[in-house]
Amino acid sequence: MPELPEVETVRRTLLPHVVGQRVQSVAVHQPKLRWPVDIAALEVRVAHKTIGDIRRRAKYLLFDMEGGSVMAVHLGMTGQLSRMQAHTTRRTHDHVVFTLGDGSELRFNDARRFGSIDAFDKAAEETHPRLVHLGVEPLDQDAFHGEALYAMTRRAQKPIKNFLMDAQRVVGVGNIYACEALFAAGVHPNLPAHKLSRPRAERLARCVVDTLEAAIGQGGTTLRDFVDGDGQAGYFKVHLHAYGREGEDCNQCTRLIRRVVQAGRSTFYCVQCQKR
DNA sequence: ATATTCCCCTGGAAGC
DNA sequence: TGCTTCCAGGGGAATA
Numbered sequence: 321m322p323e324l325p326e327v328e329t330v331r332r333t334l335l336p337h338v339v340g341q342r343v344q345s346v347a348v349h350q351p352k353l354r355w356p357v358d359i360a361a362l363e364v365r366v367a368h369k370t371i372g373d374i375r376r377r378a379k380y381l382l383f384d385m386e387g388g389s390v391m392a393v394h395l396g397m398t399g400q401l402s403r404m405q406a407h408t409t410r411r412t413h414d415h416v417v418f419t420l421g422d423g424s425e426l427r428f429n430d431a432r433r434f435g436s437i438d439a440f441d442k443a444a445e446e447t448h449p450r451l452v453h454l455g456v457e458p459l460d461q462d463a464f465h466g467e468a469l470y471a472m473t474r475r476a477q478k479p480i481k482n483f484l485m486d487a488q489r490v491v492g493v494g495n496i497y498a499c500e501a502l503f504a505a506g507v508h509p510n511l512p513a514h515k516l517s518r519p520r521a522e523r524l525a526r527c528v529v530d531t532l533e534a535a536i537g538q539g540g541t542t543l544r545d546f547v548d549g550d551g552q553a554g555y556f557k558v559h560l561h562a563y564g565r566e567g568e569d570c571n572q573c574t575r576l577i578r579r580v581v582q583a584g585r586s587t588f589y590c591v592q593c594q595k596r
Numbered sequence: 597a598t599a600t601t602c603c604c605c606t607g608g609a610a611g612c
Numbered sequence: 613t614g615c616t617t618c619c620a621g622g623g624g625a626a627t628a
Contacts, residue, residue, distance in 0.1 A: 322621065354604075354623085383617085397621055398606075406619075413606085432605045434622060450624090478599065487623075513623055543621065544608075563621095583600060 324492025326546050326554065327379050334426070335374055339402055340372045342421040343385075350415035353434040353516055354396060357416065365439040366418070367391035378454045388442045392451070396434030402427060402551045413513035427580075431545070455489040458528050458588035464490065466522030473507070473513040475519065480516060480584050481509035484528065493528060494495035496541055497562045499527040499588050503562040504573040509587045509595040515596075534559065548562075561589040 346367045351357040370386040381401065383391040393401055406423035414438055416428040428437060438448075445451060456463040472490075472551070476483050483491055484498040493501070502509050504527040507520060516524065534571040538548055540554030545565070549554055561571050565588055566579035 326621080352605095394622080396623085422605095430605095431607065432620090432622095433606070477597095482599085485622095496614075497620060541621080584602085585622095 322379060322399065322540070322546060323494035324376075324379065324399075325497070325532050325556065326474030326548075327395060328376055328536050329380060329548045329554060330340060330395070331374050331376050331381055331549075332422060334401070334403065336550070337424075338371055338420065338426065339373060339479050340370065341365055344419045344421060347417045347419070348415070349410070350413075350433070353415065353430065353433050354394065354499070355438070357437050358439065362391070362416075362440040364439070364440075366391050376489060377451060378457070379494075380447070380451065384442070384523070385439075389439055390442050390445050392438045392448075393428065394436045394596070396432060396436070398432045398545055399428065399430040399504075400545070400547050402429075402547055403548050404551075407554070414585075451567035453488050453513075454491050455487060456491065457494055458490055460531060464525060466518070466525040469525040469528075470516065470518050472520035473516050476513035477508060478513055479582055480507060480511045480513045480524075481587055483513040485583075485585075490528070492532070495585050495587075497531055497535065497542075497565040501531045502594060504531055505588060506593055506595060508594045509582060509589050510541070511596050536584040562590065564588065 335537050343366050346362045349357045351359060366385055372386060375382040381393040385391060404425045404427050412428045413431045415429050415430055418426040420426060439537040458464045473483060481498050481502060484493045488588060505524040507524055535541060535556040538554055539548055539557035539558040542553035562577055564576040568577050570577055570590040570593060573592045575590055577588050578591055582585050
């Protein structure tokens with residue numbers, strides 16, 4: 321589910337309601353997530369602390385906690401982090417529940433348990449093993465632009481679609497938005513990354529940014545279970561041109577959208593509009 | 597170093 | 613109605 325626009329949507333919807341609140345308690349009902357939840361770390365670093373800010377790095381939500389700790393939440397494929405009223409009945413897969421100062425709850429619900437929750441000292445953020453190798457933020461205008469994408473791709477043999485999804489290069493772009501950005505740019509998903517010309521790199525970089533920003537504007541894409549911090553679905557699905565549209569008409573020509581598998585993931589593209 | 601393949605899990609949809 | 617198979621937004625580890 322959650323790629324950059326969805327994670328950013330969760331961040332923005334939680335921000336006004338959660339920042340400044342004290343975490344009264346943390347209840348871990350299921351510690352077996354992507355990595356085992358360190359309950360002691362949550363007790364020490366998050367419980368009884370005030371939430372100072374919520375940042376985003378790649379697909380991680382980073383909660384700055386009073387006392388100099390950071391809590392990193394990753395939503396994996398089916399993770400939800402949303403506010404609930406006090407004493408709402410616990411649902412299946414409500415794995416971690418944070419009770420806030422006003423009595424409301426912040427709940428981490430994740431059917432597939434590919435998500436994760438970590439807490440560590442802020443000083444360790446720069447060297448955190450799962451954060452340290454992350455690539456550029458596509459919405460950072462200084463770091464990500466056509467020139468940068470062109471330079472990055474010069475020695476990359478892999479298909480451009482897989483390149484875009486490689487978090488060591490560019491973060492936040494998952495299967496949906498890689499497909500959509502390539503469609504918008506008219507670039508064939510199987511083009512070896514190093515063969516991307518400079519003008520096409522310019523165009524593709526713009527399309528990546530525009531697609532992500534448009535999706536954020538719609539509150540993200542809800543295919544099945546994505547919800548924001550207020551429990552609301554996103555509406556970018558309506559605007560998808562390629563992803564999930566196998567066999568349907570291309571919106572730009574008379575051909576049909578095709579599905580292929582690249583690196584084990586479905587890729588949707590138009591054989592006519594997207595050139596090698 | 598780089599490129600696929602497998603795997604962690606649950607559940608919804610499609611096929612029989 | 614029920615059983616089986618396939619597929620899914622991520623990403624780390626094992627494997628070629």
